[in-house]
Amino acid sequence: MKASxxxxxxxxxxxxxxxASTGRAAxxxxxxxxxxxxxxxxxxxxxxxxxxxxxxxxxxxRTALQRLGADGSPLPAAAVAAAIGxxxxxxxxxxxxGAQRVLAAAGETPAAPLGPPGRGxxxxxxxxxxxxxxxxxxxxxxxxxxxxLWAQRRAGGAWQAPVAGPSGAGRNHHPALAAIPGSPxxxxxxxxxxxxxxxxxxxxxxxxxxxxxxxxxxxxxxVGAPMAPSITVDAAGEPAVVWAASDGTDAEIWLSRxxxxxxxxxxxxxxxxxxxxxxSAATAAAGRLLVAWISYTDSGYLPRARSxxxxxxxxxxxxxxxxxxxxLAAALDGVPVALWRRLDEGGGGTIMVRRxxxxxxxPPSDLVEAAxxxxxxxxxxxxxxxxxxxxxxxxxxxxxxxxxxxxxxxEALAAAAGAASAIPAPTPRPGVDAADASALPARYSAFGDxxxxxxxxxxxxxxxxxxxxxxxxxxxxxxxxxxxxxxxVDGETSADGVGRIDNxxxxxxxxxxxxxxxxxxxxxxxxxxxxxxxxxxxxxxxFEEKPAILVFLAQIPPxxxxxxxxxxxxxxxxxxxxxxxxxxxxxxxxxxxxxxxxLRDGPELWSNPLHPSAAGYRVMGETWYESIKPIVLLxxxxxxxxxxxxxxxxxxxxxxxxxxxxxxxERYDAAADITGDGIIDGFDLNILVxxxxxxHDGS
Amino acid sequence: MxxxxxxxxxxxxxxxxxxxxxxxxxxxxxxxPPLPPPPPPPAVITFTPESPTPGTNVIDLRLMSSTAxxxxxxxxxxxxxxxxxxxxxxLYDSAAIAFEGFEPGTFLDGExxxxxxxxxxxxxxxxxxxxxxxxxxxxxxGSGTMLxxxxxxxxxxxxxxxxxxxGAFDSSGAEIALEFFGGDVTVPGTGGQ
Numbered sequence: 001m002k003a004s005x006x007x008x009x010x011x012x013x014x015x016x017x018x019x020a021s022t023g024r025a026a027x028x029x030x031x032x033x034x035x036x037x038x039x040x041x042x043x044x045x046x047x048x049x050x051x052x053x054x055x056x057x058x059x060x061x062r063t064a065l066q067r068l069g070a071d072g073s074p075l076p077a078a079a080v081a082a083a084i085g086x087x088x089x090x091x092x093x094x095x096x097x098g099a100q101r102v103l104a105a106a107g108e109t110p111a112a113p114l115g116p117p118g119r120g121x122x123x124x125x126x127x128x129x130x131x132x133x134x135x136x137x138x139x140x141x142x143x144x145x146x147x148x149l150w151a152q153r154r155a156g157g158a159w160q161a162p163v164a165g166p167s168g169a170g171r172n173h174h175p176a177l178a179a180i181p182g183s184p185x186x187x188x189x190x191x192x193x194x195x196x197x198x199x200x201x202x203x204x205x206x207x208x209x210x211x212x213x214x215x216x217x218x219x220x221x222x223v224g225a226p227m228a229p230s231i232t233v234d235a236a237g238e239p240a241v242v243w244a245a246s247d248g249t250d251a252e253i254w255l256s257r258x259x260x261x262x263x264x265x266x267x268x269x270x271x272x273x274x275x276x277x278x279x280s281a282a283t284a285a286a287g288r289l290l291v292a293w294i295s296y297t298d299s300g301y302l303p304r305a306r307s308x309x310x311x312x313x314x315x316x317x318x319x320x321x322x323x324x325x326x327x328l329a330a331a332l333d334g335v336p337v338a339l340w341r342r343l344d345e346g347g348g349g350t351i352m353v354r355r356x357x358x359x360x361x362x363p364p365s366d367l368v369e370a371a372x373x374x375x376x377x378x379x380x381x382x383x384x385x386x387x388x389x390x391x392x393x394x395x396x397x398x399x400x401x402x403x404x405x406x407x408x409x410x411e412a413l414a415a416a417a418g419a420a421s422a423i424p425a426p427t428p429r430p431g432v433d434a435a436d437a438s439a440l441p442a443r444y445s446a447f448g449d450x451x452x453x454x455x456x457x458x459x460x461x462x463x464x465x466x467x468x469x470x471x472x473x474x475x476x477x478x479x480x481x482x483x484x485x486x487x488x489v490d491g492e493t494s495a496d497g498v499g500r501i502d503n504x505x506x507x508x509x510x511x512x513x514x515x516x517x518x519x520x521x522x523x524x525x526x527x528x529x530x531x532x533x534x535x536x537x538x539x540x541x542x543f544e545e546k547p548a549i550l551v552f553l554a555q556i557p558p559x560x561x562x563x564x565x566x567x568x569x570x571x572x573x574x575x576x577x578x579x580x581x582x583x584x585x586x587x588x589x590x591x592x593x594x595x596x597x598x599l600r601d602g603p604e605l606w607s608n609p610l611h612p613s614a615a616g617y618r619v620m621g622e623t624w625y626e627s628i629k630p631i632v633l634l635x636x637x638x639x640x641x642x643x644x645x646x647x648x649x650x651x652x653x654x655x656x657x658x659x660x661x662x663x664x665x666e667r668y669d670a671a672a673d674i675t676g677d678g679i680i681d682g683f684d685l686n687i688l689v690x691x692x693x694x695x696h697d698g699s
Numbered sequence: 700m701x702x703x704x705x706x707x708x709x710x711x712x713x714x715x716x717x718x719x720x721x722x723x724x725x726x727x728x729x730x731x732p733p734l735p736p737p738p739p740p741p742a743v744i745t746f747t748p749e750s751p752t753p754g755t756n757v758i759d760l761r762l763m764s765s766t767a768x769x770x771x772x773x774x775x776x777x778x779x780x781x782x783x784x785x786x787x788x789x790l791y792d793s794a795a796i797a798f799e800g801f802e803p804g805t806f807l808d809g810e811x812x813x814x815x816x817x818x819x820x821x822x823x824x825x826x827x828x829x830x831x832x833x834x835x836x837x838x839x840x841g842s843g844t845m846l847x848x849x850x851x852x853x854x855x856x857x858x859x860x861x862x863x864x865x866g867a868f869d870s871s872g873a874e875i876a877l878e879f880f881g882g883d884v885t886v887p888g889t890g891g892q
Contacts, residue, residue: 648786648788648827648829648864649784649785649786649787649817649827649828649829649830649831649866650786650829650864650866650868651786651829652784652786652815652817652829652830652831653783653784653785653786653829653831653866653867653868654868654872656783656784656815656831656832656833656834657783657784657831657868657870657872659833659834660833660834660835661835667835685815688817689817692817692819692827692829693819693820693821693827694821
């Protein structure tokens, strides 16, 4: 985990800021640098830290992304790929200057930021290769007041100017694309919704005619709001859309096809008592439709698939007996295949592929180790393919190949498995679009129940700032920014939280969500596995709502018994729930925060059996902070202002040259404004000190 | 210890003491015990600078003081102009010497000027240094000491202290073409070797 890498910080670090007028130096703490300069007397401190440092590593090679200077680490659920002719295009969502923006790398050319200029954050992109040799990338741009799709086309080896994408009612996001074979036309499907009304979501589709986007067509609605649409074009050149939506009980997979200008009523491809989510559709030879998704079981989410042959749907195929991530349905040289990432218990995984053509599906085959998730793929009609996935170190990796003359593309894919190559996606650097947003997370939503709401009994019940105030003070003390917003609701259960999280993200627009819920479930004796599943859904829905969001998941606090100990049956169940959370956090790649152990230090940390005292909330706030700080530090440029791959004395000089400068001034250096707050001050120096003498080569 | 007494060195010292007693001692009628041999002069850590004399536009290491177990070096600037800050790595053999710490020099100081220093030893044998004036001020010109670096002996042997990844900047942010020189350290063996 990134967090553990940060905890072991530089070996012997001595920092002195010496006022020349006196030549004296006094011992102080790093936080002493938190304030902007106020004159010589304000910076006459020396700090000393000691910890273990990493061994020297080879420096990361310069990459196209670094040459561009607008690089960014890929964000979860954001990479797509398309292959056309001799060129493959990989697009992904990256953190640039604190905002989410789409970057795309075409072949070996430098990655370029796509989309219209100006403010706002992009959503996860979709990509497709059209029959005229163009590659399309479509994504949403959220400017706060509205969210619209933009589209950008690459043709003749160059990106054309972005154009407005199709538009439905209200906010528009979550696009998916499918090209019509042999034609410049392609279909887009996306979610449109009335602002602030989750149940007002509607699927829209539109055809790019070669000149413009056609009028949006609303698809028939399901009981629940549509999620995660995927689109393919069938043999008749007509689109088929699949999505996940509740049938009133749990999420199922739905299909609608367009025939004669009308969309068919939704067909349920699943009908069971467990959630089925994240479908993907593809059309194979002879118009055979393939849909893959994941279905919840006691073992976690397992990949499933169904295919249509001669107008009849076959049975659901269990692609794998092991839990997996969102599968990808694809037609590889006309052969229907499913690709997914098999998850192992340690949080890593392996990309698997399975041929689904013929009367009997082939066995699952492993392609390549893939520690990160998720992955995406682009497969061209001529058998050329590219797979892309993100690694746990934040870099993208791809696998490319093509069918040999007279050969089999599926076999070529398997043969290419050992030739995966990294798409370097180095440390995100602020300042590229510094006016858009601060480089570091500034808004934190504290999501949970009455404990998050700060309820305290002293002796009567009252609401306090709970852990939010000490956490905010710690964040501001080190980073100079950070607002912790209350999203705690008294008495809320995890099931309530599932239904509330997306509205909180939309309303509070946080950069970070802190999820701590389950105490009321445990009190109500709800099964721990149900609570864990709900917590998983809360995190997943947070990512669905804002792919670039940072989510922290907490293990719930204990309960104090009347004797001042922690021996209640509540604590046994809380422990059982907390034991279920590490694999969930690992699979979702979110940090897990232990809010149980620190609150067992004594009865003085509690104001009543379930609610901490002011002292307990301080402990809780500090526990959050200790988990957040290293992650947020990693989201910065780590003081490596010159992009050398190491934070060193040359970076210090660069920061010192710009010290005290405000954005807009000639001396202002965006790279030195590490926190992105528009002033180069002690908070930026704090971060540089944290990383001084460390390498950032991603290895 | 008996074995050491039989070494040529030990014999030599005994002979010298006897001769001194014969020449300078009291009369034969009142023989006095011989004086104990004087202790050998302590062997100290030596430092040989890579550049024998300070030059122009140079940052180099110079010997400040040394004992048998400790070495103090200065990191000096020589005839530089508008030096705002610099960064460099010191590389040395950690089997021979160990880095103990630093003290700021005065060259970059000035009235109302803040100087920031970062020194870190990410691994034995490497010290990463950054030192700079802060803010919208001019750089320093002339010659002087920027840092005092203290080492201790680990074991007898030789070590080169080299300077790597070095760069210096003037107050406009432009890189200054400076030369950087280290030196050689010798930690003496036991018995004054």
